[in-house]
Amino acid sequence: AQTVTQSQPEMSVQEAETVTLSCTYDTSESDYYLFWYKQPPSRQMILVIRQEAYKQQNATENRFSVNFQKAAKSFSLKISDSQLGDAAMYFCAYRSMNYGGSQGNLIFGKGTKLSVKP
Amino acid sequence: DAGITQSPRYKITETGRQVTLMCHQTWSHSYMFWYRQDLGHGLRLIYYSAAADITDKGEVPDGYVVSRSKTENFPLTLESATRSQTSVYFCASTAGTAPGNTIYFGEGSWLTVV
Numbered sequence: 001a002q003t004v005t006q007s008q009p010e011m012s013v014q015e016a017e018t019v020t021l022s023c024t025y026d027t028s029e030s031d032y033y034l035f036w037y038k039q040p041p042s043r044q045m046i047l048v049i050r051q052e053a054y055k056q057q058n059a060t061e062n063r064f065s066v067n068f069q070k071a072a073k074s075f076s077l078k079i080s081d082s083q084l085g086d087a088a089m090y091f092c093a094y095r096s097m098n099y100g101g102s103q104g105n106l107i108f109g110k111g112t113k114l115s116v117k118p
Numbered sequence: 119d120a121g122i123t124q125s126p127r128y129k130i131t132e133t134g135r136q137v138t139l140m141c142h143q144t145w146s147h148s149y150m151f152w153y154r155q156d157l158g159h160g161l162r163l164i165y166y167s168a169a170a171d172i173t174d175k176g177e178v179p180d181g182y183v184v185s186r187s188k189t190e191n192f193p194l195t196l197e198s199a200t201r202s203q204t205s206v207y208f209c210a211s212t213a214g215t216a217p218g219n220t221i222y223f224g225e226g227s228w229l230t231v232v
Contacts, residue, residue, distance in 0.1 A: 091161070105176065106161070108162075111160050
């Protein structure tokens with residue numbers, strides 16, 4: 001079974017600076033998807049960025065980028081020019097390419113709470 | 119408006135009572151999911167459904183029942199609520215079978231069992 005680990009329960013960053021959130025995962029599959037979701041205090045789950053394992057190029061979405069290290073099974077999220085609105089819980093998630101049974105669902109890490117200081 | 123909606127958003131119930139959380143999506147997505155979110159656990163899958171009349175257990179199904187008679191609705195029932203079921207419940211849906219398809223989440227239902 002796949003597992004996702006976020007080793008940083010809480011992180012803090014100064015406004016306008018850069019912060020990196022860590023995520024590692026365990027899988028025996030060769031192809032899969034990885035995601036970062038943002039959950040602000042409203043509890044809405046917002047997709048931040050996704051990465052398909054067979055694509056070597058790291059995904060980027062505006063100020064958000066990932067560092068995907070397939071061999072190390074690492075998938076970190078970098079937030080540049082941090083803004084007050086980035087304060088939220090961030091979840092790393094894994095989704096199998098074997099879309100059958102419950103394998104099509106997202107497997108989540110426990111989350112990292114990010115605080116942004118003005 | 120199109121999207122995925124959950125009701126009720128907030129519910130307080132007593133131990134032993136039956137509670138149903140509703141989930142409705144307007145996209146005709148085939149796959150739907152129920153997750154619960156607890157402090158220190160992230161989101162965990164309770165049940166999922168691949169299509170109408172097709173449902174199956176996820177990671178934490180005990181104490182829950184689901185049905186899916188229509189594609190757009192996926193209610194979650196707690197047959198006899200317990201305090202350990204106090205949680206935030208999220209419904210989600212996605213189209214097709216491609217794992218790259220975005221999974222969309224509802225806004226969550228906050229359930230307190232006293």
